[in-house]
Amino acid sequence: MLKQNKKTIASVLLIVFTLATTIFVFKDNIAEAATHVWQCVNCGKQMSVGGNGHPTSSLGCGGDYNKRHVWQMIR
Ligand SMILES: [Zn+2]
Structure with missing residues (x-):
């Protein structure tokens, strides 16, 4: 059960990291057009x-x- 939770946390962290990176790149592109x-x-x-x-x-x-x-x- 504990092992399963760790896996879930790792997955959530990965998703958050991916989203944050995507948003950062997106913002960077907007700054480029400014x-x-x-x-x-x-x-x-x-x-x-x-x-x-x-x-x-x-x-x-x-x-x-x-x-x-x-x-x-x-x-
Ligand atoms: Zn001049």
């Missing part, structure tokens, strides 16, 4: 970009329209 904040390493300008997007290398770094921002994901 908005990221990019910052220019030269002038410090910040830009929010959704998903796996990358800011367009827009001109106007430091107010100079001959220079491009150098984006780096900070969040």
Whole structure:
């Protein structure tokens, strides 16, 4: 009887572990699709970009329209 209970507990723990892992991976995927904040390493300008997007290398770094921002994901 005691042996049977231990087996049941092990099974329940395995199910909980599997569920927790699944939820964690699922949450991770949502975070991946969330908005990221990019910052220019030269002038410090910040830009929010959704998903796996990358800011367009827009001109106007430091107010100079001959220079491009150098984006780096900070969040
Ligand atoms: Zn810049």
